[in-house]
Amino acid sequence: MNCYCCSGQKFADCCQPFINGIAKPPTAETLMRSRYSAYATVDVPYILRTTHPSTRKFYEPQLIRQWAESSSWQKLEIWSTTLGGVRDKRGTVEFKAYYLDSDQQPQIHHEFSNFVKELGKWFFVDGKVVKTL
Numbered sequence: 001m002n003c004y005c006c007s008g009q010k011f012a013d014c015c016q017p018f019i020n021g022i023a024k025p026p027t028a029e030t031l032m033r034s035r036y037s038a039y040a041t042v043d044v045p046y047i048l049r050t051t052h053p054s055t056r057k058f059y060e061p062q063l064i065r066q067w068a069e070s071s072s073w074q075k076l077e078i079w080s081t082t083l084g085g086v087r088d089k090r091g092t093v094e095f096k097a098y099y100l101d102s103d104q105q106p107q108i109h110h111e112f113s114n115f116v117k118e119l120g121k122w123f124f125v126d127g128k129v130v131k132t133l
């Protein structure tokens, strides 16, 4: 099956090895994509363990689960990135996640996310949600 993150690759060749812990996302964007796929598959532990320890306390596992489960994830679009490459220590990713909410209403989650790499591992630090009309 095609990956949830809309990369055009198979899930098994894209986000699944990251979510299963077999491989480490090499870039901020691949980590971002795998976190979206983790929402689509309701893998809350993956979302938490890829959130930086300094900000993890701000993300409530119950709320993550609720949002992931009650939404029907439609597609992910990466709008822009800065740094976040294999040789970088930080990076940003701007993305739009399209989903149907629990009332089957289409929603767009537009966010600028910050990422850091520590000991060869990328982490999501925090994000700024952009309000869309």
Ligand SMILES: [Zn+2]
Binding pocket: 003, 004, 005, 006, 007, 011, 014, 015, 016, 033, 034, 037
């Ligand atoms: Zn993917």
